[in-house]
Amino acid sequence: MTSERLLHIVGSGPAGLAAAHAALDAGASVCLIDDNHAPGGQIWRGGPGRWTDARATRIWTALHDHPRFTHRTGTQVIGCADANTLLVETADGGAAIPFERLVLCTGARELSLPFPGWTLPGVTGAGGLQALIKGGMPVRDRTVVVAGTGPLLLATAATALRAGARVAAIVEHQPWSRLTGFGLALLARHRGKFVQAASLFAALRAVPYVTGARIVAATDDDILRGVTITTGGKEVTYSCDFLGAGFGLVPNTDLARALGCATADGAILVDATQETSREDIWAAGECTGIGGVDKAVAEGRLAALAALALHPSARDIPGLRASRAFAALLARAFAPGDALKTMCRPDTIVCRCEDVTAAQLLPHRDWREAKLATRVGMGPCQGKTCGPGCAFLFGWTPPDSRLPIMPASARALSRIE
Numbered sequence: 001m002t003s004e005r006l007l008h009i010v011g012s013g014p015a016g017l018a019a020a021h022a023a024l025d026a027g028a029s030v031c032l033i034d035d036n037h038a039p040g041g042q043i044w045r046g047g048p049g050r051w052t053d054a055r056a057t058r059i060w061t062a063l064h065d066h067p068r069f070t071h072r073t074g075t076q077v078i079g080c081a082d083a084n085t086l087l088v089e090t091a092d093g094g095a096a097i098p099f100e101r102l103v104l105c106t107g108a109r110e111l112s113l114p115f116p117g118w119t120l121p122g123v124t125g126a127g128g129l130q131a132l133i134k135g136g137m138p139v140r141d142r143t144v145v146v147a148g149t150g151p152l153l154l155a156t157a158a159t160a161l162r163a164g165a166r167v168a169a170i171v172e173h174q175p176w177s178r179l180t181g182f183g184l185a186l187l188a189r190h191r192g193k194f195v196q197a198a199s200l201f202a203a204l205r206a207v208p209y210v211t212g213a214r215i216v217a218a219t220d221d222d223i224l225r226g227v228t229i230t231t232g233g234k235e236v237t238y239s240c241d242f243l244g245a246g247f248g249l250v251p252n253t254d255l256a257r258a259l260g261c262a263t264a265d266g267a268i269l270v271d272a273t274q275e276t277s278r279e280d281i282w283a284a285g286e287c288t289g290i291g292g293v294d295k296a297v298a299e300g301r302l303a304a305l306a307a308l309a310l311h312p313s314a315r316d317i318p319g320l321r322a323s324r325a326f327a328a329l330l331a332r333a334f335a336p337g338d339a340l341k342t343m344c345r346p347d348t349i350v351c352r353c354e355d356v357t358a359a360q361l362l363p364h365r366d367w368r369e370a371k372l373a374t375r376v377g378m379g380p381c382q383g384k385t386c387g388p389g390c391a392f393l394f395g396w397t398p399p400d401s402r403l404p405i406m407p408a409s410a411r412a413l414s415r416i417e
């Protein structure tokens with residue numbers, strides 16, 4: 001196998017798995033790198049034993065013992081040594097992985113917005129709470145509230161219910177009129193998604209779904225005791241043990257930016273065949289724009305075929321157009337509204353690594369000035385959480401990607417050859 005037929009892929013979520021599958025089908029070899037111990041990424045989290053989506057099982061059956069497939073699990077890409085060498089951290093230390101053609105399928109992370117009490121134990125992102133429950137955190141007979149905006153709230157509430165939790169409320173920021181418009185658009189143009197949403201709502205029928213609402217504060221006596229929300233001019237408090245607060249997703253672009261790929265509107269910039277601004281790197285899935293699992297699968301396939309110079313056209317990829325139209329609909333329906341800025345009070349911590357409050361940030365004009373004066377974004381997360389938060393609150397351009405892009409141990413860094 002010549003090296004131009006070896007494809008490196010970062011991320012084994014739906015996009016990365018679909019890319020690997022298409023590449024193997026086309027006769028190439030694949031090295032799939034992911035920091036988790038099981039394939040699946042976010043939506044297919046937990047590995048083959050837990051999947052209910054037949055696509056995931058079908059793809060993995062074709063991949064897992066294929067002679068041209070290498071799966072590097074538990075391998076976190078922490079940066080690059082040069083334009084064509086990835087640096088990774090594993091349990092054994094560090095390594096350098098050279099590549100000629102790379103497909104980035106690095107997914108997304110949650111947009112966390114600050115409100116009083118968001119740093120309390122028991123408060124997580126909505127997707128974070130879902131991931132913890134899927135990972136085995138016991139919530140049976142405990143009370144959960146999910147709040148923020150977007151379909152992930154429903155998915156998290158459903159996961160919590162299935163795990164035996166009581167879900168006291170789903171608190172959605174968007175008004176009912178906008179949600180109705182979204183539902184009607186699904187019915188008219190994305191029938192399959194409408195059916196999925198309807199069955200989610202049916203599973204959640206006993207849970208209050210509060211719309212046009214936002215969080216006022218999470219309340220505590222050292223640990224989370226409840227959450228107060230405001231809706232229709234009234235404040236309502238729910239007692240809870242866990243609060244999952246999520247306001248949408250933000251594409252993971254750190255590695256792409258470290259490799260010199262251009263971004264636009266917070267996502268990796270790609271052309272019609274998923275090629276980035278670098279001619280040897282392609283990108284697919286949530287890292288190129290939030291759109292869900294169908295978009296990730298379709299784009300993964302397209303990116304792999306393009307990376308192997310098979311000249312695919314977007315028209316040849318089933319479901320691609322529809323999934324992109326769905327992504328656009330999703331973005332319009334669930335864009336976080338300006339009213340969510342009012343959740344953040346002057347004494348609310350915005351940078352939770354460095355304990356920097358909104359009042360300390362307000363006098364500054366941009367991210368750089370604020371960083372120099374307050375240490376915002378200089379903690380372990382390097383602005384991955386507060387960067388998008390500050391972009392939303394103050395309109396600041398998020399920080400540049402710095403190496404290592406993830407916290408890495410000195411042991412790993414020193415062992416990279």
Ligand SMILES: Cc1cc2nc3c(=O)[nH]c(=O)nc-3n(C[C@H](O)[C@H](O)[C@H](O)COP(=O)(O)OP(=O)(O)OC[C@H]3O[C@@H](n4cnc5c(N)ncnc54)[C@H](O)[C@@H]3O)c2cc1C
Nearest residue numbers: 011013014015035041042043077107127155285286293296
């Ligand atoms: C917390 C969370 C929960 C979600 N839950 C749902 C849900 O229940 N239903 C739903 O429809 N959608 C959900 N989504 C949306 C989800 O992103 C998509 O539906 C789908 O998983 C996107 O597939 P993807 O392949 O683009 O990315 P992902 O599935 O996110 O896969 C990306 C993979 O890349 C890996 N990765 C990223 N950077 C690196 C690196 N530097 N080194 C090594 N590996 C790396 C990640 O660990 C991950 O395994 C969720 C998103 C998030 C953030």
